[in-house]
Amino acid sequence: MTISTSENKNILEAILAGNSSQARHLKIQVERVSSSRNPTLIFGEPGAGKLPIARLIHGKLGTGGKFIPYLVSEQNEEDLEKLLRRHATKGAKTKAGLNTLYIDDVADFSLSEQKRLAAFLKGLEGRRSQPKVITATSRDLNSLVKYNAFSRELYWLLNVQNLSLPNLQHRRGDIPLIIRRFMRQEYAPVRPPEISEKAMNALVRYGWPGNLREMRNVVTRLKVLGKRRRITGNNIAAVLANPLTTETGMARGQNLSSSIYRNLEKYFKAHDQRLPPDGLYNRILKEVERPLISLTLNATRGNQLKAAQLLGLNRNTLRKKLKNLDIDAKDLKT
Incomplete structure (x- = not known):
């Protein structure tokens, strides 16, 4: 979704506001990834502010070049081809300096788009003049790679530097x-x-x-x-109470099962008519377990005893799961 300059500024100010450890760490991360022109991968859930942060990184580079967003939801494969070809042949050198290419929702790239982007990034290696490539996703690319739903080669080309946007929760x-x-x-x-x-x-x-x-x-x-x-x-x-404010994509009267069905349907489609690797049942349960436990702890304000009761688990079992899933209950207290 395209947002205006004023909206971008307002959201950026909100992202950087606060004195929590998460807010301080985010500011440190921004400074770190802005210190070089290496490819940078931004992870953040929908609405977390990936585009404003990418614009901030571009501004801190101080090259004076253009910030060029490529939004998967609004553009097509032909647009991507033109964008990459233009920067591959001209070295992204402009009168004002060096450009920054921002690619949103990179996890939604088709296999052919992934190959094109990987070839482009490999072609930039060793060049003195090259664009800063920033990609963003709300999905776990490492898991997609593991399940052969995303190119392993592209993942490592993109993930030279990374930055994670914390959720409001x-x-x-x-x-x-x-x-x-x-x-x-x-x-x-x-x-x-x-x-x-x-x-x-x-x-x-x-x-x-x-x-x-x-x-x-x-x-x-x-x-x-x-x-x-x-x-x-x-x-x-x-x-x-307004069903539109949750922005979960689930309207009132629609059950959780149908929402999960739609997301699993997208997962199967991401394999381009191939079947996912065996063992899907246990993998999906594991993917659901972490957000389920995190949200339950949020609802109980970090109270593990109440969370265990709500989940129907023994308290010691919950503690083991928190350790195995690397969830810090202290961070979830209000």
Whole structure:
């Protein structure tokens, strides 16, 4: 989805806001990957702000070149071919400096697109003048490689440097600051209404599956409710009860099974008419286990005893799973 310059700036400010360990680490990562022109892979769930962060990295390079986004959902294979050919032959040298190529949703590339991009990156090796290539994904490319759904060669060509955008559910301490920043942006030039303690607690507890994009939309809906001096818990309940605010792609009345079915259908299609490797059943269960446990701990505010009861697991079994899945329950407390 294309976003305006002002929206890009607003989301970027929200991404970098806060003093949590996740926010500080993100700033360090940005500085690190901006120090060279090596390919950079950005991982972040939908709505986490991958495009604004890519623009920030480009700006910090200081080359004065163009930032050229290639959005898989809006462009086609022919557009990709033209883009890569132009930069392969001209060395991406412009009057202003060196360009940055940003490719979103790289996990959705067809096998032929993956081969083209891999060939392009190999052709850049050893060249003094080359574009900065930034790719982004919301999917686990390492797992896709393991299951032969993504090119192993391309994965290593892209993953010279990497950066992970934290989810809002892992930055609960930053949520009040981010909410207030979005409120100031949305209500400008007038002063935004106050947010009651109950309302803010509801916002902090919410899971934010759509991350920053969803949060920005929720703030917009609060403004649509009309002029008011104070945002109450009831106001928050009204906007969070709207099925469109979750941005999970699952409308009200649609069960979880159908949502999972659609995602598994995409997984099979990603193999281009080939069958996935054997052992699919156990692999899928393992992929579901981590987010299930993380979300349950979020819902119980890091209380492992309550989480174990909710999951129907022995507490010691939950502890073993947390260790095996490398989930830190402390990070999930509010």
